[in-house]
Amino acid sequence: MLKNKYLLIACVFYMLFSCKTDVPINFTETNFTSENNQFVEINIPLAQTESDVAKSINTAIKNQVIKALQIGELNNSTAKSVEESIENFNQEFTNFISDFPESAQEWEAQIDGEVIFKAQDIISVSLTAYTNTGGAHGSLNISLLNFDAATGKLIDNNALFSDIEGFKTIAKKHFETSIKDKDLLLDRETFQLPENIGYSDDGIILLYNTYEIAPYATGIIEFNIPFDDAKPYLVFNRF
Structure with missing residues (x-):
């Protein structure tokens, strides 16, 4: 009987400890820019804890933003951060004007995101990216990212x-x-x-x-x- 009592107490402590270490993932809208930014506006949700799960989610979201701002072949991207990708986008416009000084075209990029679903086992984030680099019309692309809430990894x-x-x-x-x-x-x-x-x-x-x-x-x-x-x-x- 006494043995069962101690076993019950141990189970209760285990449950309490497990609950305390299960850190919820909360998101905050985050704005990104850079020192010389003229044309790019970014507002995306990022996880607000220091856990490995949050870091994994944030890395995937930022990588998607970097991809959306890439001019030319994706494999040629050199940006290691969102801020650097913003700088690169602005520099590409400077290069464009240098090659075509008579052009009146101004580039722009707008990227917005939101958490569209959050449950115990899965989190879904939507990123909407609009870019205009001087073509006949701009490019609009929506990305839906699904994360395993337990690991923060992207789900195929x-x-x-x-x-x-x-x-x-x-x-x-x-x-x-x-x-x-x-x-x-x-x-x-x-x-x-x-x-x-x-x-x-x-x-x-x-x-x-x-x-x-x-x-x-x-x-x-x-x-x-x-x-x-x-x-x-x-x-x-x-x-």
């Missing part, structure tokens, strides 16, 4: 689902419903999941960026699959 789209082919089947039905009133020239027999999939309070978001499956004029195609339909195929936040 395939790892979101226990049965990706089953999910793909219901996704196609919702996709067809979402575009039924739109005049789109698409090959509907070769349906593919988009590059960007994320969680929201209303269910699973599927988002095709411009040019991903349709011409520029079509714009972004986005639709939502309610949790009640998606849950049988999900690995995270099933209950």
Whole structure:
């Protein structure tokens, strides 16, 4: 009896200790700029603890921002920080004006982010990047990043689902419903999941960026699959 009592006390202390060491991940909107910045505005959510989980999440978000500001081939990027990528973007404009002094074009870049879903096991962040570097029109791109809340690591789209082919089947039905009133020239027999999939309070978001499956004029195609339909195929936040 006494042995069982001590065992119970030990379990209670273990539970209390576990709760105290489980640091919640909270986010704060953070603005980035640089000393010589003229054209770039960045407002993104960053995790506000010093844990390895928060550092992993923040690194992935910052890397996505650096990628969005890269001019030219991504493999040629030299920026090691968001501030450096801002400086590089401004320097590229200076180089452009040096080559084309008669141009009246001004460049711009706007990157905004928000936490669109946060649960015990998964966190989803949306980053919207608009850049204009003098072309016929600017470029708008939305990225959905999913993080394992326990590790802070990015989750590959395939790892979101226990049965990706089953999910793909219901996704196609919702996709067809979402575009039924739109005049789109698409090959509907070769349906593919988009590059960007994320969680929201209303269910699973599927988002095709411009040019991903349709011409520029079509714009972004986005639709939502309610949790009640998606849950049988999900690995995270099933209950």
